[in-house]
Amino acid sequence: MAKRPDIESPGTCALPPDYHTHNRLCKHAEGLPLDYARAAKAAGIPQIAATDHAPTDDRFGIDHRMALEEFEIYAEWVRDAQRLSPLPVLFGIEADYYRGCERFLARFVEKYDFDLVLGSVHFLNYWGHPTEPRGLADGCDPDLVWRLYFERVAELADTRLYDVVAHLDLPKRFLPVPPTDRLREYALPALDRIAAAGMAIEINTSGARHLAQEPYPSLQLLAWARERGIGLTFGSDAHSPNRVGDRFAEAVSLALQAGFRTSRYYECRRFREVPLPLPSPAVDR
Numbered sequence: 099m100a101k102r103p104d105i106e107s108p109g110t111c112a113l114p115p116d117y118h119t120h121n122r123l124c125k126h127a128e129g130l131p132l133d134y135a136r137a138a139k140a141a142g143i144p145q146i147a148a149t150d151h152a153p154t155d156d157r158f159g160i161d162h163r164m165a166l167e168e169f170e171i172y173a174e175w176v177r178d179a180q181r182l183s184p185l186p187v188l189f190g191i192e193a194d195y196y197r198g199c200e201r202f203l204a205r206f207v208e209k210y211d212f213d214l215v216l217g218s219v220h221f222l223n224y225w226g227h228p229t230e231p232r233g234l235a236d237g238c239d240p241d242l243v244w245r246l247y248f249e250r251v252a253e254l255a256d257t258r259l260y261d262v263v264a265h266l267d268l269p270k271r272f273l274p275v276p277p278t279d280r281l282r283e284y285a286l287p288a289l290d291r292i293a294a295a296g297m298a299i300e301i302n303t304s305g306a307r308h309l310a311q312e313p314y315p316s317l318q319l320l321a322w323a324r325e326r327g328i329g330l331t332f333g334s335d336a337h338s339p340n341r342v343g344d345r346f347a348e349a350v351s352l353a354l355q356a357g358f359r360t361s362r363y364y365e366c367r368r369f370r371e372v373p374l375p376l377p378s379p380a381v382d383r
């Protein structure tokens with residue numbers, strides 16, 4: 099693997115790394131990893147992870163990800179970015195959790211030298227189920243969607259195949275958020291299992307552009323995660339280079355408000371905790 103630039107010493111950067119970016123191989127994003135890295139440099143972001151939607155071998159979500167045969171292209175694009183970019187670029191992937199995914203995913207994440215594996219639940223029952231909803235937008239019974247969603251997130255953690263849970267309360271992209279007591283009932287078992295797996299969650303700033311108009315997850319979920327010693331990363335979920343580091347100053351404030359004092363820097367699927375930048379008056383809002 100290409101030699102990477104030295105990681106900037108922690109604390110000197112005003113913003114954390116952006117560990118959730120896509121590229122045009124997934125068919126619904128623009129640009130190459132190098133474009134995202136250059137945009138990060140311009141935005142004052144110290145490093146990024148390329149985390150495009152992982153391929154599958156069973157046609158799961160085939161229209162929204164690279165084909166399995168295209169994975170080597172992706173790996174090459176990331177190596178190009180690592181060689182040419184002004185900042186460290188991690189080799190990551192955003193892999194869906196769904197029942198049965200382990201059969202392929204366990205071998206896949208073993209085979210390649212990833213720095214970081216994001217885990218996402220985008221569907222509840224991709225191939226259908228007689229009595230349960232298929233996707234998060236199937237809102238005839240929002241409560242059922244939230245309950246099943248967090249059950250899947252807990253199962254995701256139990257696989258031990260992932261480092262970071264992406265967009266932890268994603269159903270709010272489509273559905274109203276349940277009242278706190280119900281959210282607690284559904285989410286806490288999942289958070290306990292994320293903690294037991296030693297994983298992190300991310301503050302995903304793309305939520306500010308969606309229905310809920312706030313990052314994933316909410317302050318409440320962040321605080322519950324913090325209480326359990328769950329780690330933290332930041333991700334824009336950028337699908338175009340100009341979104342890299344989007345709203346990161348606000349996200350850092352939110353993290354501090356929830357009680358976090360560090361975020362995780364990953365490499366080769368290991369992490370170290372780096373102090374969060376304290377808000378400067380110029381970016382505080």
Ligand code: ZN
Pocket residue numbers: 120124126151337
């Ligand atoms: Zn996407």
Ligand code: FE
Pocket residue numbers: 192218220264265
């Ligand atoms: Fe996602």
Ligand code: FE
Pocket residue numbers: 118120192335
């Ligand atoms: Fe994503």
Ligand code: ZN
Pocket residue numbers: 192218264265335
């Ligand atoms: Zn995503």
